[in-house]
Amino acid sequence: MAENLATASYNRRHDLLQRLRTDGRLDVSAIAEEVGISRETLRRDLRKLESQGLLRRSYGVAYPVESGAYESELSARVDSNVEEKMRIATAAISHLGAAQNVFIDEGFTTQLIAQHLPESEHFTVITPSLPIAALHWA
Incomplete structure (x- = not known):
């Protein structure tokens, strides 16, 4: 069960990064609704991605920070x-x-x-x- 949650979190964060790179920014409230997750879950995902140096957050919006740090398996x-x-x-x-x-x-x-x-x-x-x-x- 924990492995499924970890995989779901990883996949959700990967999708967020893809959207971020495609759109250039994410509006937190719009994306949470669109993806079907709570705002708090989205904020946790964004905090995690920010701590990895993959995005920058600012007042309900996230912006990509490109680096080679993120690569899928x-x-x-x-x-x-x-x-x-x-x-x-x-x-x-x-x-x-x-x-x-x-x-x-x-x-x-x-x-x-x-x-x-x-x-x-x-x-x-x-x-x-x-x-x-x-x-x-x-």
């Missing part, structure tokens, strides 16, 4: 926008040209790039990602 990103991520991976691979060394960072899209590198080419792959390092080059 890889497991949550694996199923979202897969077709688009595959198009990005394919485009990235097409730009490698005569590269011999390739740095591939962590993440699902970069994992798709690594999985689809042409086996006929001989690349030295440098990565901080264990799943990528464990692919067919090991």
Whole structure:
């Protein structure tokens, strides 16, 4: 039960951040009604996000503070926008040209790039990602 509440809180905060980034600001009373939660629950969520440095609150309004501090779990990103991520991976691979060394960072899209590198080419792959390092080059 506690895990479900934690997941619900996490998902609700994630949705708030998405709205905030899309709209540029959130009106506390309007969003609470729209989302179907109490104003106090919304205020708690906003306080938590503010303490993480992800937004700034001011008199019933919240504004985004962009940083790299918020990133969803890889497991949550694996199923979202897969077709688009595959198009990005394919485009990235097409730009490698005569590269011999390739740095591939962590993440699902970069994992798709690594999985689809042409086996006929001989690349030295440098990565901080264990799943990528464990692919067919090991």
